[in-house]
Amino acid sequence: MRVGLFVTCLVDLMRPSVGFAAIELLEAAGCAVYVPPTQTCCGQPGYNSGDRAAARALAEKVLAEFEDCEYLVAPSGSCAGMIKTHYPELFDDAPALRARVERLAARVHELTDFLANVARLARVPGGFRGRITYHDSCSGLRELGVKGQPRALLARMPGLELVEMGDCEQCCGFGGTFSVKFGEISGAIAERKCRAIEASGADAVVLGDLGCMLNIEGRLRRRGNETTKVLHVAEVLAGKSGR
Amino acid sequence: MQVQSLHFKRRAHEALGNATLQSNLEKFGAGGLALLRARAVEAYGRDAFERLRDAGAEIRDRSLADLDTLIERFEREATARGATVLFARTGEEARDLVLEICRRHRLTKAVKSKSMLSEEAGLNEALAAAGVTPVETDLGEYIIQLAHEAPSHIIAPAVHKSKDEVADLFASTHAKPRKTDIPAMTREAREALRAHFLEADLGISGGNFLVAETGSGAIVTNEGNGRMVTTLPRVHVCITGIEKVIPTLEDFATLMRLLPRSATGQPISNYVSLFTGPKRPGDRDGPEHMYFVLVDGGRTNLVGTDMEEMLRCIRCGACMNHCPVYKTVGGHAYGWVYPGPMGSVLTPAYVGLENALDLPHASTLCNQCGVVCPVKIPLPELLRKLREKQVDRGLRPWTERAGLRLWAWAALHPRVYAFGTWWAARYLRFMGGGAKRIRKLPFAGGWTVSRDFPAPEGKTFRELYRKRRGA
Known part of the structure; x- marks a missing residue:
């Protein structure tokens, strides 16, 4: 299976290790991983800020980069959701392009969804000891139905215990540019998420999106919590969560 | 009501710094209406409820596609049954119509059941200025009227207040010993309201739906105050938006399976009132005169546009009950009548994009609102479209x-x-x-x-x- 990895701009800049963990997992599932070198961003910042033209230009770029792959996989529900559920509508006035985009969209998966449901990863390579709680990121959950997939994969790691936090489906307050435009509100929403995480008694909160990750980690540390780890699900599954 | 939505950030900042409000909001968020809705959906069956949402959206789309003919039909049927149907282009016009009705029938005291349109029109202030005393009779509305505040939620207007705050308010208004036992407080309010019901010569209600085939208005309440308002006083005015019209009673029945469950998690509200014309000869009760004041207030501007889906809204409040932003800053931060996700779409749509610059952006686009909306309004998509319109009109900072x-x-x-x-x-x-x-x-x-x-x-x-x- 030739799988194109959409690294995402935040993984590229902030947490390259998550990208390498994703490659490892995909290879463990028997995929030939292709990483288009020219990839940058899915266009979501423009799309959500009302700049449709910019979003569309980037969508065309992603289409050109990944059209030849059997699948496009991203370690992010947000970016995968953008490509899968929002790209087609950007091409309402260009039926030929829209058809190509729809063909690509049909082959787009969030990483854990792909590993659990498409590639059917036989053995989870990583090991983890401790209690974790899982934060469901909004786009992954509500656009792509990512809910059971990461939990099913994590459940196959013997030393790992999953405890659910209260309101695990509640937004962490990130919201892309919202987090900067409305920093105070965003931080207050994150504060509630952090309290739910702490109340769960978990050693680590695990999630599938860099935006939520930076938001939750940033708020935990600001409020003086130096111990609760914030980990991407790919790092945990690949056994790269020592950071 | 004056539009303060340009000051969303400042108002949100104040809300975040208000410890009492934060504690009240936290209580609301933790065990509030969202939880009750979730239980009701579970009890109904998730798949069945999804089908119900599809049916609800279809009814509302069908109604909006045929809005002009349905309104005409409603007018015909209501008139045939003895009611008077009046139309207002704006909130101000609606206010003037109600004042004219008061003059015509020499009315001096109005009891009101919940109406958000009355807030759009600033009706209470206008009534008072014209010598007609308005008394809100929905318990939440009664509380905020005593406190001289605006509703912070479309179905739970006083949700931003704690029991203690209400106890203080009642003690100072009712001149009775301060109580903190909720049933006792409610009883005290009922006793105070009873006198108003009996004295009032005007009843003003909102309207959850207008049924075209019978010319009926419908309201949904839990306290019975709506029933009193629409039957006791000698004149009844139902003031609502023109988009509330639906074709048939059958459609009404379907929407009534959705509305209370989405709003409060109830299979049915305690009272469902359908009012069709004034008292007829031989009827034992009912108003002598009945008016419908149907308000446009910016609604027709959305018909046939890419924002039309917003007009499906049946005002259940589920979107705000599930909104992380609303649950953090409360309803007053939004600065006009309608808060939360639906308000962030409606406010710029009704009062102008330039008068509510922050609202379309005051959302993480988490889509909690979209997945709970009983009539499947794609709220995040509409917020995004408003953002695009801002960019197109050069309304974003350089x-x-x-x-x-x-x-x-x-x-x-x-x-x-x-x-x-x-x-x-x-x-x-x-x-x-x-x-x-x-x-x-x-x-x-x-x-x-x-x-x-x-x-x-x-x-x-x-x-x-x-x-x-x-x-």
Whole structure:
């Protein structure tokens, strides 16, 4: 299976290790991983800020980069959701392009969804000891139905215990540019998420999106919590969560 | 009501600094209406409820597609049954019509059941100025009228108040010993309201639906006050938006399976009132005169546009009950009549994009609102469309526009982008220091107002990957 990895701009800049963990997992599932070198961003910042033209230009770029792959996989529900559920509508006035985009969209998966449901990863390579709680990121959950997939994969790691936090489906307050435009509100929403995480008694909160990750980690540390780890699900599954 | 939506940020800041409000909001968020809805949906069956949502959306779309003929039919049927149907282009016109009705029938005291349109029209202030005393009879509305405040939620208008605050308010108004036992407080309010019901010569209600085939108005209440308002006084005025019209009683029955469950988690509200014309000869009760004041107030501007789906709204409040932003800042921050996600779409749509610049952006687009909306309004999509309209009309700050243009240009030029991120990864890593976190972020200070920014690992994925492939 030739799988194109959409690294995402935040993984590229902030947490390259998550990208390498994703490659490892995909290879463990028997995929030939292709990483288009020219990839940058899915266009979501423009799309959500009302700049449709910019979003569309980037969508065309992603289409050109990944059209030849059997699948496009991203370690992010947000970016995968953008490509899968929002790209087609950007091409309402260009039926030929829209058809190509729809063909690509049909082959787009969030990483854990792909590993659990498409590639059917036989053995989870990583090991983890401790209690974790899982934060469901909004786009992954509500656009792509990512809910059971990461939990099913994590459940196959013997030393790992999953405890659910209260309101695990509640937004962490990130919201892309919202987090900067409305920093105070965003931080207050994150504060509630952090309290739910702490109340769960978990050693680590695990999630599938860099935006939520930076938001939750940033708020935990600001409020003086130096111990609760914030980990991407790919790092945990690949056994790269020592950071 | 005066539009204060331009000041969303300031008002949100004040809300976040108000400890009592924060504690009240937290209680609301933790065990409030969202939880009750979830239980009701579970009891109904999730799949069945999804089908019900489809049916609800279909009814509302069908109604809106035929809005003009349905309104005409409603007018015909209501008139045939003895009611008077009046139309208002704006809230002000609606207010004037109600004042004219008061003059015609020499009315001096109005009891009111919940109506958000009355807030749009600023009706209470106008009535009082014209010598007609308005008394809100929905318990929540009664509370905020005593406190001289506006509703902070469309179905739970006093949700921002704690029991203690209400106890103080009642003690000072009712001149009775302060009580904190909720049933006792409710009884006290009922006793105070009873006299008003008996004295009033005008009853003003809102309207949840207008049924075209019978010319009936419908309201949904839990306290019975709506029943009193629409039957006791000698004149009844139902004031509502023209978009509330639906074709048949059958459609009404379907929507009534959705509305209370979505709003309060009830299979049915305690009272469902359908009012059809004034008292007929031989009827034992009912008003002598009945009016419908149907208000446009910006609604027809949405018909046939890419915002039309918003007019499906049946005012259940589920979107705000599930909104992380609403649950954090409360309803008053939004600065006009309608708060939460539906308000962030309706306010700019009704009062002008330029008068509510922040509202379309005051959302994380988490889509909790979209998945609970009983008539499947794609709220995040509509907020996004409003953002696009702001950009098209040049209403965004130039710094934001320039930043986005620069980002988009770089993202389209991979070499430029690679250089930019190469530099940023190192610069931010350096800024992060030993603790690997940044306390104050340059160019994005909003982020570090209330949280740290975790530093990047120091090199970009693309350079590490190329090195690895080369090795």
